Amino acid sequence: MRRAYMKRVIILTAVILSLFCSVAYAASMHGDFKGNPIVKVTADQMELEVSGTPAISYNGNTMVPINMLRQLGVAVNWDSSTYSVDIVFPKPVDAGLDAFKKSKTMGGTYFAYSYRDNHYYATSSFLYKKGPDKDWPQILTLLKELSNTQAEYLQVDYMDAKDQYYGAVSIDRTSILDLIAGKITEADIIEKRTTTLALYKTPLTTKEIAKLVDRIGYIVAHDENGNAISQGSGFLIGGGLFITNGHVVEGSRTEKVTVGGKTYDNKGWYLFYNPHSDLYGTTLSTSYDAEGNHTGLVPMVGLDFITTLPEIGDKVYAIGSPSGLENTLTEGIVSGIRRISGVTYIQHTATVEPGSSGGVLLNEYGQAIGVNxxxxxDTALYFAVPMIYVSQELDLLNLH
Incomplete structure (x- = not known):
């Protein structure tokens, strides 16, 4: 029987939640998550949005994901070296501002204040209409409207009517005020704006994608006698977290991973193993303590990843180690999104052969979108588990 990390779970008590005047309602009417009733969480009658794992009722206790607090302007900082979370409550911008409520600007635009990275943000959302470029003039108009607030930074979340998130545009309020005053141009704003995910980003060339191989690893699973029983691929997503397929390590006692020119032995310690989604995660380190906490050096690089599904026709890249040939790069397109046996898969045409199981599927921006x-x-059709399933496992461990 394989050993697992000691999981240190942080439970938000009713005392903490009461600071936000929040109410949680547990009822099967909201659906179930892995057999547990989903809980609807509201703050001042505003329902908090669910990203990944929802709040649930478990053994009579209400379990609320830590990352939900971010919607209330709370800074949540995860320290993977100590397995601890530091929570910083926001300060009010001024005596007349409630930082936890959605407000309206003078023009009637809904927005929410938040405090993160030592700055105050005013955030609103814009629904996808014609695509990022054609929608930009309206997004810019919304940023101008947000400049009527007292926030230091302005942000617009870009999503569609089905809540698919495409990224965010943010910029300092002073720049927008300078644009309105005619001191700078729209081109200056485009140069200064900050975006997330693939929004307004330039696709990478194949050669640039190839430079990401220092984040891709080759894994060999060993039995209790130290004999190699299987091999596959995997990849880093930051903090030493290494992701691969569950079937690659099935029946093993320990695994050795070679990545970035170094080999790590995880001594059998792992973070999660889910046979249904066929996912496995472990933290690579040069040493571990008696409880499986990493005490040595961990790889410092990792791939960015997104949890939104790609669209059919999108270009994708696969990097893995077919037949032990490390860091083999292939490219293709997304050819379908399939639901099979309760799991959603990304169907694509980037070649994946035996030994590439657990390798990464990248979009053209170099972001991990799936696990091959x-x-x-007898076909050239390949299937990857979307990163939303990895994200859900990390949510359960409070690793987001």
């Missing part, structure tokens, strides 16, 4: 898992026999 299996192929349809």
């Amino acid at each position: 898992t299996w192929k349809l026999q």
Whole structure:
């Protein structure tokens, strides 16, 4: 039987939640998550949005994901070296501002204040209409409207009517005020703006994608006698977290991972193993303590990842180690999104052969979008588990 990390779970008590005048309602009417009733969480009658794992009722206790606090302007900082979370409550911008409520600007635009990275943000959202470029004039108009607030930074979340998140645009309020005053141009704003995910980003070339191989690893699983029983691929997503397929390590006692020119032995310690989604995660380190906490050096690099599904026709890249040939790069397109046996898969045409299981599927911006898992026999069709499933496992461990 494999050993697992000691999981240190932080439970938000009713005392903490009461600071936000929040109410949680547990009822099966909101659906179930892995057999547990989903809980709707509201703050001052505003329902908090769910990203990944929802709040649930578990053994009579209400379990609320730490990352939900970020919607209330709370800074949540995860320290992977100590397995601890530091929570910083926001300060009011001024005596007349409630930082936890959605407000309206003078023009009637809904927005929310938040405090993060030592700055105050005013955030609103814009629904996808014609695409990022054609929608930019309206997004800019919304940023101008947000400049009527007292926030230091302005942000617009870009999503569609089904709540698919495409990224965010943010910029300092002073720049928008300078634009309104005619001191700078729209081109200056485009140069200064900051975006997330792939929003307004330039696709990478194949050569630039190839430079990400220092984040891709080769894994060999060993039995209790130290004999190699299987091999596969995997990749880092930051903090030493290494992701691969569950079937790559099935029946093993320990694994050795080679990544970035170094080999790590995880001594059998792992973070999660989910046979249904076929996912496995472990923290790579040069040493561990008696409880499996990493005490040595961990890889410092990692891939960015997104949890939104790609669209059919999007270009993708697969990097893995077919037949032990490390860091083999192939490219293709997304050819479908399939739901099979309760799991959603990204169907694509980037070649994945035996030994590439657990390798990464990248979009054209170099972001991990899936974990390559299996192929349809006698075809050139391959299937990857979307990163939303990895994100859900990390949510359960409070690693977001």
